[in-house]
Amino acid sequence: MLKRGKKSITGKTIGPHGSQIKRIKPQSTRKIIRRYHFLLQRKQLLLRWLNFQDTSTLERDDNEIMELVTLKSPEFIKGWKIRGDSLKSRDLKIEEQLVKLPQSGKQNDPSQLCFYLGYIMKELKDESGINLYQEASRMGQDANRGGDSSKILIRWIKENEYDLTDSTALEIGSLSRYNVISTCGIFNSVTRIDLNNYNDEDGIIQQDFMERPIPKTDNNRFDLISCSLVLNFVPTPIERGSMCLRFSEFLRRDRPSYLFIVLPLPCINNSRYMTLDYFTEMFASLGYKRIKYHEAKKVCYFLFLFNEDDKSNESFKNYSRKHKLKDGPSMNNFSITLP
Ligand SMILES: C[S@@+](CC[C@H](N)C(=O)[O-])C[C@H]1O[C@@H](n2cnc3c(N)ncnc32)[C@H](O)[C@@H]1O
Secondary structure, three states: OOOOOOEEOOOOOEEEHHHHHHOOOOHHEEEHHHHHHHHHHHHHHHHHHHOOOOOHHHHOHHHHHHHHHHHHHHHHHHHHHOOOOOHHHOHHHHHHHHHHHHHHHHHOOHHHHHHHHHHHHHHHHOOOHHHHHHHHHHHOOOOOHHHOOHOOOOOHHHHOOOOOOOOEEEEEEEOOOHHHHHOOOOOOEEEEEOOOOOOOOOOOOOOHHOOOOOOOOOOEEEOOOEOOOOOOOHHHHHHHHHHHHHHHHHOOOOOOEEEEEEEEHHHHHHOOOOHHHHHHHHHHHHHHHEEEEEOOEEEEEEEEEHHHHOOHHHHHHHHOOEEEEEEEOOOEEOOOOOO
8 A cells, every 4th residue: 555655656755644745855835935935025025115005905905006016117027027937947146146136126216116116026926836836835745754734733722622623624724635634524614715725725725815805604613713823924914814813603612612723833932923822812802812822943833712702892992003022133023913
């Protein structure tokens, strides 16, 4: 019998559960994921510097942004086209300039910034770019590399004997129907959604959580939402806040319901604008009580119990802008602001 990740008789590498997927080495996995997040961050920085980051812009999609930036400067198109369709070699000079952007950026003339934006948006848009990113994320979840994060969620549920009889779960940012949340047999059904499903993995609905229709009755709400490494993927603090606010629309109110969140550890322990206490208190204002927390080497896991009656409109206003909580040269700026 073939084991996961072993070579088949034809020499092709077999991925989880027999699917044929390209294997990516752990170092490359990390590089791809890091670069993707780096490009997302630089895109936001450029949009801000080019004054496209007002609240109305948040509603705009990439096509609209492209039209607006092109009107500002045709350099955007030059940046977009510079690499043509050659996906192998990156433009190292531009990549270097992008790294130094925070130091040099504001002095650059706007058309140069538009050029960089064109380059970045093409890189991000490229289907094979996102495909590779998702594949890298999926490889990161491989059992040989520690497994997917729902493993710890299910351990907590079993250890604490949470009653989830006849229950349903929603997995946001799902990359595989074989994650432990789906295979553990605890849930009657697991709805899996992701913005992209380029690998056409069966059983994952291609859907933006922010566009998912809001259920009107508890029968259509979920007992548990799992949101692993998704909030950090959402580009701006206010969009992250909107996502946090929206979770409760999908959680049952007639019996205990749960929210499981996983974040890269530096979002919580090395940000100027976020700490463990701040995150916990922000969620408390939204009606969530933290019942479990675990820090691993690189990520941290939260399990919250939701209670609609604990929502406090007054206190959640405290989180509508970012507060500098700490400072230091090597800290990041991860933050969440509630709309
Ligand atoms: C880093 S991957 C994490 C995947 C997996 N959950 C894990 O823990 O490794 C982030 C995923 O979140 C998805 N995502 C981001 N925003 C989303 C949204 N608004 N709705 C649905 N999926 C979203 C992305 O498409 C991406 O596949």
